[in-house]
Amino acid sequence: MATFVDKVREMGPRRALISAVDETVERLTIGMNIGDIRSALRGDEPRRPNPRLRPHADGFWLHIRPSFYHTEVTHIYPTFRMGWLSTFMFIWETITGIFLMVFYTPSPQAAYSNIWNILSNVPLGQLMRNLHRFGAEVMVLVVALHMLRTYVTGSYKKPRQFTWATGIVLLVLTLLLSFSGYLLPWDQLAYWALTVFLSGAEAAPAPAAVNANVLLLLQGAPSLGAGGLLRWYLFHVLLLPLLLGIFFFVHYYKVVLYNISLPPGREEIGEDTAKRVPKSERVYFIPDILTSELMWTGLTTLFLVAGSVWFYNAPLENQANPLVTPLHVVAPWYLAWSQGWLKLADKTIVVGFIPVLMIMFTLFPYWEWETPSRRYADRRIGLSVAMFFIVFMFISNWMGSPEYLVNSSAEQEVTQEILPQEGHSELLSVPYDELHNGVYRLEEHDGELHVSVELEDSSISEEEAIGPHLSHAFHALEEAIYLHSCNATEESSFFDTCEVTTEGGNTTYSNFFFKGAMTNPVVELHIQQYQANMKKLSLHFATTDPETGEPVLEIEDAVGTKFRHIDSNYEED
Amino acid sequence: MQVKITIGIISFMLTMMIFSFVALREPARLARYTAAVTGRTIENGGLLFKNNCVSCHGTYGEAQKGCSFVNEEGVETGLCRGLALNNPALLCGDYSTRMDAMNTALSKEAFIRSTIAAGRGQVMPMWSSEFGGPLLDHEIDQLTAFVLNWEPSEAACEEYFASLIIIDWAVEYPSVADLSSAVLASSEGELEPGDPERGQQVFAVTGGCQACHGDPQGDASTAAVGPWQGNIAEEGATKIEGYTAADYLYESILNPNAYIAEECPTGPCAAGVMPQNFATALNDQQMADLLAYLLGDNTFESTANIRFLEE
Numbered sequence: 046m047a048t049f050v051d052k053v054r055e056m057g058p059r060r061a062l063i064s065a066v067d068e069t070v071e072r073l074t075i076g077m078n079i080g081d082i083r084s085a086l087r088g089d090e091p092r093r094p095n096p097r098l099r100p101h102a103d104g105f106w107l108h109i110r111p112s113f114y115h116t117e118v119t120h121i122y123p124t125f126r127m128g129w130l131s132t133f134m135f136i137w138e139t140i141t142g143i144f145l146m147v148f149y150t151p152s153p154q155a156a157y158s159n160i161w162n163i164l165s166n167v168p169l170g171q172l173m174r175n176l177h178r179f180g181a182e183v184m185v186l187v188v189a190l191h192m193l194r195t196y197v198t199g200s201y202k203k204p205r206q207f208t209w210a211t212g213i214v215l216l217v218l219t220l221l222l223s224f225s226g227y228l229l230p231w232d233q234l235a236y237w238a239l240t241v242f243l244s245g246a247e248a249a250p251a252p253a254a255v256n257a258n259v260l261l262l263l264q265g266a267p268s269l270g271a272g273g274l275l276r277w278y279l280f281h282v283l284l285l286p287l288l289l290g291i292f293f294f295v296h297y298y299k300v301v302l303y304n305i306s307l308p309p310g311r312e313e314i315g316e317d318t319a320k321r322v323p324k325s326e327r328v329y330f331i332p333d334i335l336t337s338e339l340m341w342t343g344l345t346t347l348f349l350v351a352g353s354v355w356f357y358n359a360p361l362e363n364q365a366n367p368l369v370t371p372l373h374v375v376a377p378w379y380l381a382w383s384q385g386w387l388k389l390a391d392k393t394i395v396v397g398f399i400p401v402l403m404i405m406f407t408l409f410p411y412w413e414w415e416t417p418s419r420r421y422a423d424r425r426i427g428l429s430v431a432m433f434f435i436v437f438m439f440i441s442n443w444m445g446s447p448e449y450l451v452n453s454s455a456e457q458e459v460t461q462e463i464l465p466q467e468g469h470s471e472l473l474s475v476p477y478d479e480l481h482n483g484v485y486r487l488e489e490h491d492g493e494l495h496v497s498v499e500l501e502d503s504s505i506s507e508e509e510a511i512g513p514h515l516s517h518a519f520h521a522l523e524e525a526i527y528l529h530s531c532n533a534t535e536e537s538s539f540f541d542t543c544e545v546t547t548e549g550g551n552t553t554y555s556n557f558f559f560k561g562a563m564t565n566p567v568v569e570l571h572i573q574q575y576q577a578n579m580k581k582l583s584l585h586f587a588t589t590d591p592e593t594g595e596p597v598l599e600i601e602d603a604v605g606t607k608f609r610h611i612d613s614n615y616e617e618d
Numbered sequence: 619m620q621v622k623i624t625i626g627i628i629s630f631m632l633t634m635m636i637f638s639f640v641a642l643r644e645p646a647r648l649a650r651y652t653a654a655v656t657g658r659t660i661e662n663g664g665l666l667f668k669n670n671c672v673s674c675h676g677t678y679g680e681a682q683k684g685c686s687f688v689n690e691e692g693v694e695t696g697l698c699r700g701l702a703l704n705n706p707a708l709l710c711g712d713y714s715t716r717m718d719a720m721n722t723a724l725s726k727e728a729f730i731r732s733t734i735a736a737g738r739g740q741v742m743p744m745w746s747s748e749f750g751g752p753l754l755d756h757e758i759d760q761l762t763a764f765v766l767n768w769e770p771s772e773a774a775c776e777e778y779f780a781s782l783i784i785i786d787w788a789v790e791y792p793s794v795a796d797l798s799s800a801v802l803a804s805s806e807g808e809l810e811p812g813d814p815e816r817g818q819q820v821f822a823v824t825g826g827c828q829a830c831h832g833d834p835q836g837d838a839s840t841a842a843v844g845p846w847q848g849n850i851a852e853e854g855a856t857k858i859e860g861y862t863a864a865d866y867l868y869e870s871i872l873n874p875n876a877y878i879a880e881e882c883p884t885g886p887c888a889a890g891v892m893p894q895n896f897a898t899a900l901n902d903q904q905m906a907d908l909l910a911y912l913l914g915d916n917t918f919e920s921t922a923n924i925r926f927l928e929e
Binding site: 086088154157161164165166168169171172332333336337339340342343344346347350351354363364366368575576577578579581606607608609610611612613614617 | 665752
């Protein structure tokens with residue numbers, strides 16, 4: 046073979062250099078030189094033999110991608126690009142995750158302050174954390190929608206049963222990945238969500254000794270602490286991504302093997318023609334699909350970045366404290382359904398049912414009575430069951446929220462809305478300057494709830510006292526009071542009339558929304574200068590027993606108290 | 619395909635623009651979040667203080683002066699003996715008066731932190747879970763930040779320091795007789811005759827005596843570390859031959875190790891437990907007030923000639 050020097054002698058330095066670059070490009074792309082790339086970008090017909098197929102045959106990266114698709118599957122319908130998007134999200138999470146990993150130590154002493162360090166000391170740290178967390182939520186959604194799409198178009202049917210089965214494994218792994226990341230900030234949200242999850246693992250329908258040892262494996266110690274955090278960190282960054290990677294390649298290989306199924310109406314029942322694509326209906330990966338995927342990469346990145354900058358902020362509560370249980374412990378939204386089930390049924394039954402459900406999901410494509418038809422009209426029962434299941438999951442998710450079957454008192458619920466133990470509220474995010482010291486009293490007059498203000502500083506008028514943000518907060522407070530109160534008097538009222546039930550000598554007053562509501566309450570918000578740069582906010586309630594007229598709640602006692610430091614910056618959270 | 623390439627390029631450029639938009643604002647945002655970390659730490663400390671500390675140290679850290687715990691039936695169950703925290707004595711200066719009184723070598727933050735974590739005497743409990751208390755490390759940090767946030771203004775500190783009359787006791791200190799009202803009333807000095815009410819303040823708050831010696835107006839069980847002082851007017855005269863109660867009390871404050879009392883609430887008393895810097899921590903006026911409060915009389919009888927520091 047001629048050396049570069051020989052070539053320079055033969056054709057001069059300029060042409061020799063061009064030829065060397067061309068050769069290098071051809072090696073890197075495994076078969077496509079600069080001319081081939083340009084012709085592909087122009088949309089020309091490929092030369093013979095087609096160099097655009099060689100990266101699929103000989104290259105590593107493209108050997109798990111089909112070299113061409115049926116034109117019918119390259120539009121938005123029938124795939125909605127959910128599979129590609131799932132892969133994109135996995136890569137996205139890996140990249141942002143590695144960035145965060147650099148600034149994180151999995152220990153209870155360090156983890157929480159590490160997160161604050163990322164937020165307050167690492168350039169673009171908050172953005173990266175938001176990108177990672179927002180990406181995680183999007184990924185769960187996308188993977189679930191991918192499964193739904195596959196079910197609806199019947200793509201799980203023969204010969205793709207195994208692709209479906211690996212897909213279910215990937216769904217479960219995605220949920221576990223997202224959930225295992227939940228613990229890592231080591232805040233109250235994380236700690237108690239995982240505690241609930243682990244208490245579920247403890248209730249599995251297995252011998253107590255097995256459960257105890259599974260629990261020990263999952264948290265590394267009799268209680269959740271340093272060992273548990275380290276293990277869940279390793280699940281999150283090592284074990285689960287590794288497993289997901291393995292199943293991902295199997296899943297992708299099956300797509301190369303069977304290609305993407307055509308829209309159900311396009312082929313005869315029982316036939317699978319995805320691999321037998323006539324030349325005229327082929328869309329080649331290079332350049333069309335590749336270009337399309339690069340475009341979607343750009344658009345999705347734009348969506349995720351814009352979303353993380355303007356619309357999404359990853360939550361961070363107070364540092365985990367095993368001695369303090371927050372009022373409402375909620376699972377992340379994608380697991381809230383299980384919390385809903387736990388409120389209704391026995392723990393052991395629920396925990397035992399979930400794996401059964403998963404196995405059913407994995408194996409049902411293999412069942413004999415399945416109709417081979419993928420057409421919608423032939424699958425009315427199957428599609429109806431799916432619709433019912435989706436509705437059922439939405440209802441279960443709602444049942445998982447604190448709105449359903451919570452046991453705390455009405456005044457605690459109102460306080461939780463306005464001065465929550467953890468997280469944010471309309472009142473906390475009122476800018477410090479807008480909080481004027483004084484007493485704000487909410488009282489009912491003539492069927493409406495009025496705010497009267499008694500300020501310490503008499504130079505501020507009542508209109509000035511309630512600025513735009515505070516006014517927003519009062520609307521939230523009024524709504525919360527309305528939802529948790531009822532009218533026990535004869536006169537018409539702002540509040541709905543009480544439904545009175547007597548059980549075992551105890552009289553309970555309820556409205557449509559809440560059992561055990563307050564009767565015609567008067568509510569006061571006290572804002573007080575507590576330290577030079579910190580105000581104290583407290584919520585006070587006054588109610589009387591409608592039968593005896595004796596006070597139930599007294600205005601002197603604060604039900605909830607929060608402090609607001611001048612710098613605490615809740616506005617931006 | 620050209621359309622797709624264009625869309626892809628435009629969205630990539632928009633993404634880069636958003637990145638630069640964020641990057642340009644990043645230094646200011648980082649500063650706001652750095653301040654927020656401190657702010658939220660203090661807020662959480664405030665909640666911890668409200669839930670754990672106010673019954674002794676007062677809602678505003680002003681200390682509960684001679685208050686008592688009363689149960690629902692109105693029966694007294696104990697006494698509040700917390701020191702004032704929202705107080706220049708603790709907070710003014712890098713090395714504050716209170717730290718001087720405790721003779722600590724720690725920084726102010728470490729002093730407060732270690733006091734909360736490990737307690738002090740038998741009155742302030744150990745709060746850190748490390749010592750069996752209910753609070754975790756980060757909560758102790760939050761409380762410390764909260765207490766330090768009571769930082770008085772510079773003017774208030776200057777006023778406080780001006781009010782301290784610092785006397786070099788080693789060179790010049792009055793005898794008990796010099797502090798007696800009989801002498802002070804007739805002299806034209808700056809001092810007023812001892813006032814029991816001000817003396818109570820010195821005992822309970824400024825000097826911090828009550829934390830160990832209990833409430834002289836209560837009963838003997840209020841004393842936690844040192845001997846109860848409610849009966850010192852009678853008891854003091856019996857301790858050392860030739861000493862009046864005033865002589866004994868005065869010497870014991872200035873030089874606690876000169877005579878070790880036998881009975882302390884925790885068993886036999888030991889030398890070196892009581893701080894030995896009250897000679898510098900208290901001024902003449904405070905001493906006269908303190909003696910007047912404990913002896914119930916501001917005419918001090920003296921028979922001994924106390925010269926402890928020259929020994």
